[in-house]
Amino acid sequence: MYDFETHPHIQPEPAPWTLHGNGYILLFRFSRAFLEQHAPRFPDHTGRLGLRIGCVILVDYTASNAGPYRELLLIPGLFHYGRRRHPTISNIYVSTWDSIVNGHVNWGIPKVHADFHIEAEADGSRRVQVSRENKPFVSLHLRSRGPRIPVHTALAPKGLRTVVQPYRGRFYRTCLSGSGRIQPTRLLAAEVDDALFPDFTDSKLLAAVRVTDFTLRFPMPHVEDIVD
Numbered sequence: 001m002y003d004f005e006t007h008p009h010i011q012p013e014p015a016p017w018t019l020h021g022n023g024y025i026l027l028f029r030f031s032r033a034f035l036e037q038h039a040p041r042f043p044d045h046t047g048r049l050g051l052r053i054g055c056v057i058l059v060d061y062t063a064s065n066a067g068p069y070r071e072l073l074l075i076p077g078l079f080h081y082g083r084r085r086h087p088t089i090s091n092i093y094v095s096t097w098d099s100i101v102n103g104h105v106n107w108g109i110p111k112v113h114a115d116f117h118i119e120a121e122a123d124g125s126r127r128v129q130v131s132r133e134n135k136p137f138v139s140l141h142l143r144s145r146g147p148r149i150p151v152h153t154a155l156a157p158k159g160l161r162t163v164v165q166p167y168r169g170r171f172y173r174t175c176l177s178g179s180g181r182i183q184p185t186r187l188l189a190a191e192v193d194d195a196l197f198p199d200f201t202d203s204k205l206l207a208a209v210r211v212t213d214f215t216l217r218f219p220m221p222h223v224e225d226i227v228d
Contacts, residue, residue: 002101002111010101013065017106017218021068023059023211024142026187028203030054030076038198039076040090040166051078051085056200058128058140060118066098070116072130072138074198079164081171086164091197093130107174107221108167125188130197137193144210148181151211166226174221180214 004012030038030052039049059071073092078085093114094100103109114137117129125143129136153161153176162175185208192199 002104004101004105007097007101010098011066012105013098013102015106015218015220017065019061019064019216019218021059021061021063021214021216023057023071023214024140024185025182025209025211026056026200026205027207028054028056028200029206030200030203034198034200034203035076038074038090040079040088049077049079053077053206054087060116064099066102067096069094069096069099070118071095071099072114072116072197074200076198078160081164081173084159084162086159086162086173088164088166093132093197104167107163107218108165108170108172110165110167132196135193136191137196139189139191140187141189142185142208142210143188144183144185146184148183148212150179151182152179153177169226171224171226172221173224174218176216176218178214178216180211182209182211184208185210 004010035049035052054075054077057073061069061071071092071094073089075087076090079088089109092109092111094111095114095116097113100111100113103111115131119127121127125141128140128142130138158175162173165172187205187208190201192201
């Protein structure tokens, strides 16, 4: 857990944030065995798994309130919070400490530091490597082709774009909004070290897209106490 007392050199950047960049969304249907091992743990009466469809997201933020940074995260499914199902981020790595500390404080997002390397190949594909202490733990090879289709989050139900994060005895509910363009993508290869990131390579890949030139808005969250 990080805050501005443990990292006094970090500049507070309170919500709301507006971010711009490009990224990839890989949509999976996860097995029950995968979720038993990797789904987040909640008090018994809340956070029950509601849907085994989740995603791995890789983002290259070219601009944000805390400057540019890169990000890799896992949403293992949708979880019941009261009468609705919402996504929860279980694992997330980012490239800057400004993003880490502000992410914890603003939205309860459990960010951890990692190094990112993205390389464009001659055929238009991209290779991505995420590492800690010079040891790669996620390597991806992706190729995007086809039309870039405009999308807006207004097309998605509010529950699907409201991220709920447990943090320090509270739930942080954040309803995201944004727009961009999506392009069909193939995941050509993936290697994952399960010691640092859940190995999704045996899961069923349902769809993959590249998201380009997006604008994403993180508002102030709604915060409520977790009642055991």
